[in-house]
Amino acid sequence: MNPDRNISPSTWMLINSSAIIIVLSCLYIVSALAMEENILWIPLLITDAGVFLLSYFIYRYILEKFIYDKIKLIYKSIHKLKSKKSFKEMELTLDKDIISKVNEEVSEWAQDRRQEIEELKKLEAYRREFLGNVSHELKTPLFNIQGYILTLLDGGLDDPTINKEYLQRSGKNIERMISIVEDLEVISRFETGELKLDILNFDIVALSNDVRELLEVKAKRKHIQLNISREFDKPLYVKADKERIRQVLINLLDNSIKYGRENGSTKVDFFDMDENLLIEVSDNGLGVDAKDIPRLFERFFRVDKSRSREQGGSGLGLSIVKHIIEAHQQTINVRSSIGVGTTFAFTLQKADSVH
Ligand SMILES: Nc1ncnc2c1ncn2[C@@H]1O[C@H](COP(=O)(O)OP(=O)(O)OP(=O)(O)O)[C@@H](O)[C@H]1O
Ligand SMILES: [Mg+2]
Numbered sequence: 001m002n003p004d005r006n007i008s009p010s011t012w013m014l015i016n017s018s019a020i021i022i023v024l025s026c027l028y029i030v031s032a033l034a035m036e037e038n039i040l041w042i043p044l045l046i047t048d049a050g051v052f053l054l055s056y057f058i059y060r061y062i063l064e065k066f067i068y069d070k071i072k073l074i075y076k077s078i079h080k081l082k083s084k085k086s087f088k089e090m091e092l093t094l095d096k097d098i099i100s101k102v103n104e105e106v107s108e109w110a111q112d113r114r115q116e117i118e119e120l121k122k123l124e125a126y127r128r129e130f131l132g133n134v135s136h137e138l139k140t141p142l143f144n145i146q147g148y149i150l151t152l153l154d155g156g157l158d159d160p161t162i163n164k165e166y167l168q169r170s171g172k173n174i175e176r177m178i179s180i181v182e183d184l185e186v187i188s189r190f191e192t193g194e195l196k197l198d199i200l201n202f203d204i205v206a207l208s209n210d211v212r213e214l215l216e217v218k219a220k221r222k223h224i225q226l227n228i229s230r231e232f233d234k235p236l237y238v239k240a241d242k243e244r245i246r247q248v249l250i251n252l253l254d255n256s257i258k259y260g261r262e263n264g265s266t267k268v269d270f271f272d273m274d275e276n277l278l279i280e281v282s283d284n285g286l287g288v289d290a291k292d293i294p295r296l297f298e299r300f301f302r303v304d305k306s307r308s309r310e311q312g313g314s315g316l317g318l319s320i321v322k323h324i325i326e327a328h329q330q331t332i333n334v335r336s337s338i339g340v341g342t343t344f345a346f347t348l349q350k351a352d353s354v355h
Helices: 009-034 041-081 098-153 163-191 204-221 242-258 305-310 317-327
Strands: 199-203 225-228 237-241 265-273 276-283 332-337 341-350
Touching: 009 041, 041 098, 098 163, 163 317, 199 204, 204 225, 204 242, 204 265, 204 276, 237 242, 242 265, 242 276, 242 317, 242 341, 317 332, 317 341
Parallel strands: 225 265
Antiparallel strands: 199 237, 237 341, 265 276, 276 341, 332 341
């Protein structure tokens, strides 16, 4: 006999003990009537009371043993497994509805585990996608190099119209692989906290102008104008890692050219925000769909893979940018509309001077 799930153990014992005395009393009354003897009501009631108490305590003992042996074992195992939040200390006595209490605790525990499993599943999916991306990105240049080498070995080496070109193309593919591996290394070193920043005070307007000059030729090919806000003709000092911030600006300006439109323009603006300086890089290019915006800073994410690859992109640039800004304990965000343009805005700590 198993106690019903909705009946507490105490009620279940009362019902069972009452059932026993009812059955015994009925048997006694029927046999007394059959033998035409008088029914001795008082001794019957006393015996019933004794049997009731005896059966109640026997049931109680058996149930207690069952609960302590079985349920408490389960309870303790879960208690041990529950690492973050410990079980509330609970007394396992028969006065309480133990089974529903344990059930409550187990459900709560299962809910926590379910959330953990969901998070692990997400991480696992992310890891699988990441590995797939890495191998895909490296496989493409590897197969290209293999193709060039096989053609050269097949006689191409003696053909002056292709031999030099195929070697140059192989060299470019190797450069691409190196750049992917280096970018991944930078990201992983930021993630493990291995990369230390070299903080100093410098003029961000001058650095932006350096980056503009560096990318001017590339921008001109697409007739894109790169403008650094002229409102600030005097220097604006920030306290940051100059070379890392140069990397950030190169990436953002380079993206604005790659994903900008012919005859478009890009502007770098500065806004004073009390303790910090807000730097905005805005373009009037392709823009990004709202659904893709939250994924822009993910490793290998590209809105249009083929277009980005054509431009030599692997989708690691913005991930590095975010890591650099966050390593400075600062923030970066993006606003964008398809066909209107994109603005990346990040903050840096202000400094009074170069010293
Ligand atoms: N200014 C922008 N306008 C429109 N889309 C952009 C802009 N900047 C980035 N994106 C989108 O975000 C994606 C990720 O950019 P990210 O800089 O990380 O990679 P990438 O430029 O493709 O390659 P990499 O920077 O590694 O050479 C791009 O592929 C592009 O689809
Ligand atoms: Mg980029």
